Amino acid sequence: MASPAPALLTDDADPSFAELLAGRPHLAQHAHDGLTMEEVPLARIAREVGTPTWVYSAGTLRRRYRALRDALDEAQLGAEIHFAVKANPNLAVLRTLAAEGAGADIVSEGELRLALAAGIAPAHVVFSGVGKTPGELRFALSRGVGQINAESAEEVAMISAVATELGVTADVALRVNPDVDPKTHAKITTGKSGNKFGVAIEDAPDLYARMAATPGLRPVGVAVHIGSQITAGMSAYAAAYRALAELVLALRAQGLAVERVDCGGGLGIPYRHEPAPAPAALAGAIRNTLGNLGVKLMVEPGRWISGPAGVLLAAVIIEKHTGSRRFVILDAAMNDLVRPAMYEAWHGILPVSPADHVAPVSPCDVVGPVCETGDTFARNRGLPRLEPGSLVAFLDAGAYGAAMSSTYNARPLAAEVLVDGARFAVVRERQTQEALLAGQRLPAWM
Incomplete structure (x- = not known):
């Protein structure tokens, strides 16, 4: 099914991908490696650590x-x-x-x-x-x-x-x-x-x-x-x-x-x-x-x-088309980044792939898998067509991001990674499903 036509730009138009990158010198889009933080490709972090993952510079x-x-x-x-x-x-x-x-x-x-x-x-x-x-x-x-x-x-x-x-x-x-x-x-x-x-x-x-x-x-x-x-x-x-x-x-x-x-x-x-x-x-x-x-x-x-030092790295689960609306459903959710749901906050979203970075964009709603309509990161955001597994990065997520995350819908807490030049390390391991159950107890009468 064809994607809806791009929305007309207004004086209140969202910044372009190039404009978002220009204001964030620790991020760059490379023709081969795609979106990088300092000297580390975010796609490499996704391969080795998984998603969703917080990444700090x-x-x-x-x-x-x-x-x-x-x-x-x-x-x-x-x-x-x-x-x-x-x-x-x-x-x-x-x-x-x-x-x-x-x-x-x-x-x-x-x-x-x-x-x-x-x-x-x-x-x-x-x-x-x-x-x-x-x-x-x-x-x-x-x-x-x-x-x-x-x-x-x-x-x-x-x-x-x-x-x-x-x-x-x-x-x-x-x-x-x-x-x-x-x-x-x-x-x-x-x-x-x-x-x-x-x-x-x-x-x-x-x-x-x-x-x-x-x-x-x-x-x-x-x-x-x-x-x-x-x-x-x-x-x-x-x-x-x-x-x-x-x-x-x-x-x-x-x-x-x-x-x-x-x-x-x-x-x-x-x-x-x-x-x-x-x-x-x-x-x-x-x-x-x-x-x-x-x-x-x-x-x-x-x-x-x-705030500017961090991104939330997420992967596309599927794109869903319902009537005239296009939904990009990610593996990150409001339990990870609650600011849009709580404060109507706006975060820039950049595709990680170099091909996606230059592909034509069309409006979409960017959402997570949590069972609430409030689990919406962006409405009518211009993004390219994104196949399952495609990566995106939420910008300026280094403050009140991981700090406010939860395990709502029994979703484990995301991993956290620190990048320093050409090196990176996991600085908080991804919570396991077993850890979600570890502190729970059934009463004796059960």
């Missing part, structure tokens, strides 16, 4: 970390970079960034254990999050984490109780909510008054003063994080940082010590053709608002560093 992780580091240094901020482990908790990814000097921003005991296993010093770890348990706080304080970001008066009391029990003093920053709209997706906005995060900024002076008189605590500063995938310029950052600067001055006017300001993260990346805010712009926003306060500054990037 070590060179890109380093390059993007250094670009952010250079921008902060050129602005003379002396800011520490704490990678947001929630974006990509793979141990090899964390070790690559730790070797560059990155610290860690963590939100659970599990993420702290990963950061420590990756070689990140406890003193270079910031523990964020609205729901830290007493057990997690006990573990973090016993390991000597550098800073805990408290998000409520109730949590301040909990930290005090745990620190007192252990006989230690916790360095605590107060996370404030500045009620700033970063113009990002509602599900990843974290700095508006209706969000669950932080303390209302008008309540912060009183709580910070109480923290100074609370046993087991040493209030060291303030923190903010207004959201993720922020691409609408620096105005939201500047507004949040101005509010923080005013708060620091107000606290010092009360005779309270403020040594640190945690600026959060959230710098966005261009998945489709969104504006791409540069690290230098973020550094400028920090310098212009917080640069003269004499505080130690911190940033918490996640997506900006690891």
Whole structure:
């Protein structure tokens, strides 16, 4: 059956394959090897490891970390970079960034254990999050984490109780909510008054003063994080940082010590053709608002560093034609990459084969095999005719990809691979069907 005619291009047309490649220097299309990451053909990884598989570029992780580091240094901020482990908790990814000097921003005991296993010093770890348990706080304080970001008066009391029990003093920053709209997706906005995060900024002076008189605590500063995938310029950052600067001055006017300001993260990346805010712009926003306060500054990037470094490699099961619709059904599914289903997120999709790369394209819906209509990666996407076994790569999948995957429909977790120049290695083995059953037990009465 003939494929439907190509859709007419509009001003909102998707980027071409060439445009997608041009913005991702770690990827290239070769006439013989097809799509490669650094010097490794993705088809080779598919042959040796199988699909679906996450593939990360070590060179890109380093390059993007250094670009952010250079921008902060050129602005003379002396800011520490704490990678947001929630974006990509793979141990090899964390070790690559730790070797560059990155610290860690963590939100659970599990993420702290990963950061420590990756070689990140406890003193270079910031523990964020609205729901830290007493057990997690006990573990973090016993390991000597550098800073805990408290998000409520109730949590301040909990930290005090745990620190007192252990006989230690916790360095605590107060996370404030500045009620700033970063113009990002509602599900990843974290700095508006209706969000669950932080303390209302008008309540912060009183709580910070109480923290100074609370046993087991040493209030060291303030923190903010207004959201993720922020691409609408620096105005939201500047507004949040101005509010923080005013708060620091107000606290010092009360005779309270403020040594640190945690600026959060959230710098966005261009998945489709969104504006791409540069690290230098973020550094400028920090310098212009917080640069003269004499505080130690911190940033918490996640997506900006690891997002472009990863792809999800998948294979075509079949193409299906129903009426006028063409469906490309892959062996990857929403349990692997949930962002399109959860956030209506757009990911570039490139064919791996050199022949497919130059073949005529026509609109199709790219879907997975999970039994939900929500298991849809793209609608009306231009792709060539793809035979069973053809490979495609989802771009910019290095953040909130594998980290958010699940075993829905009893589908094992995909393998993860790290590429570094001409070499690659499996850095998380594909979960086996046996492992899916391993933790389950039948009750005695069965």
